[in-house]
Amino acid sequence: MQTQLIKINPAHPESDLIQIAAQKILDGGLVAFPTETVYGLGANALDGDAVSRIFTAKGRPSSDPLIVHIHSLDQLNQVAIEIPDLAYRLAEKFWSGPLTLVLQRNESITPAVSAGLNTVAVRMPSHPIALALLRSANVPIAAPSANLFSRPSPTTAQHVLEDLNDRVDIILDGGRVNIGVESTVLDLTQSISVVLRPGGTSLEALRQVIPNCVVRNTYLNAEESASSPGMLIKHYSPRAKVLLFDGERESVLRLMVDEARRHHRAGVLLFDEDGEEFDGLGVSVSRLGSESNLAEIANNLFSAMRDLDQKNVDVILVRGVKREGLGLAIWDRLLRAAEGNVIRDPKG
Ligand code: TXA
Numbered sequence: 311m312q313t314q315l316i317k318i319n320p321a322h323p324e325s326d327l328i329q330i331a332a333q334k335i336l337d338g339g340l341v342a343f344p345t346e347t348v349y350g351l352g353a354n355a356l357d358g359d360a361v362s363r364i365f366t367a368k369g370r371p372s373s374d375p376l377i378v379h380i381h382s383l384d385q386l387n388q389v390a391i392e393i394p395d396l397a398y399r400l401a402e403k404f405w406s407g408p409l410t411l412v413l414q415r416n417e418s419i420t421p422a423v424s425a426g427l428n429t430v431a432v433r434m435p436s437h438p439i440a441l442a443l444l445r446s447a448n449v450p451i452a453a454p455s456a457n458l459f460s461r462p463s464p465t466t467a468q469h470v471l472e473d474l475n476d477r478v479d480i481i482l483d484g485g486r487v488n489i490g491v492e493s494t495v496l497d498l499t500q501s502i503s504v505v506l507r508p509g510g511t512s513l514e515a516l517r518q519v520i521p522n523c524v525v526r527n528t529y530l531n532a533e534e535s536a537s538s539p540g541m542l543i544k545h546y547s548p549r550a551k552v553l554l555f556d557g558e559r560e561s562v563l564r565l566m567v568d569e570a571r572r573h574h575r576a577g578v579l580l581f582d583e584d585g586e587e588f589d590g591l592g593v594s595v596s597r598l599g600s601e602s603n604l605a606e607i608a609n610n611l612f613s614a615m616r617d618l619d620q621k622n623v624d625v626i627l628v629r630g631v632k633r634e635g636l637g638l639a640i641w642d643r644l645l646r647a648a649e650g651n652v653i654r655d656p657k658g
């Protein structure tokens with residue numbers, strides 16, 4: 311398969327280019343496209359063969375369910391059934407945007423999408439290219455992040471090409487995404503609303519609508535079980551081993567410098583505030599931005615991991631962020647990249 315890269319205007323997508331991509335979706339093909347969170351790898355969610363191509367292209371286990379994307383609330387009934395009133399209240403506040411709802415699956419959605427579960431994850435993305443594609447194809451589009459399984463999610467079309475060249479039909483190149491971490495996944499099928507994956511919609515914002523919503527803690531757990539599909543701890547991983555440090559800044563930085571000295575080729579995901587700490591140690595550095603700017607860190611996170619991989623480091627050192635707002639999603643991605651290993655400052 312030859313991959314066609316199509317440059318497209320992210321603010322005003324050209325309709326003739328969108329139509330080419332939409333037709334490819336309707337023909338059962340694979341189209342990678344930007345959303346506001348990360349690039350997605352899309353296929354017609356009503357077409358089982360098309361959906362199975364997603365799993366093959368990514369090398370993703372078929373036990374890991376996908377998110378279905380829609381362009382309007384009218385389409386929600388095509389995807390889910392027994393939709394609770396709460397889903398509509400959340401949709402009104404957070405759609406279009408980085409919130410995914412887990413609901414009861416409508417049988418029109420091929421079971422392959424949901425890894426055989428009778429639930430389905432659905433969201434309405436806000437990116438103009440994603441919306442234009444969804445409107446033009448006018449079918450629900452199943453789309454996981456457009457990376458090879460367990461690699462960092464793609465935030466540029468170049469990242470998609472790195473991972474999936476010759477594995478997808480079309481990549482719509484709309485430049486860099488806005489947010490940089492994936493959507494928040496919220497399960498509405500249980501008696502209490504549960505955040506399965508923190509993401510672009512903050513817990514604080516969700517709690518304004520659902521005060522008692524909880525974050526599932528098992529994502530901190532290395533155990534993978536059938537009830538937590540796709541929540542493998544090893545995820546979002548660069549090739550190099552990642553060491554995540556947590557605690558008081560000064561002592562954590564000392565631990566990191568000691569660790570860096572022990573390695574032949576250490577890499578650091580660096581906050582601007584930590585500017586000179588690693589000078590003269592021969593470490594490779596990739597900047598995340600200011601520690602106080604969580605949006606900037608989220609936006610740089612996955613590309614910085616890919617950048618250090620290209621510098622062929624054998625270990626990546628990074629300091630944790632505060633777990634509030636977008637920080638919870640950033641912490642989650644760092645923790646998974648580190649496969650759950652956190653080095654805590656003994657004084658912290
Ligand atoms: O921002 C995003 O959500 C991006 C863009 C492309 O929309 N998509 C994305 O998809 O991150 P993916 O496949 O990489 O992650 C989907 C997540 C997984 O953690 C999966 O386990 C969960 O959603 N999920 C999907 N269907 C589910 C279901 N029926 N029940 C529980 N979790 C589900």
Ligand code: MG
Pocket residue numbers: 454455463
């Ligand atoms: Mg993913």
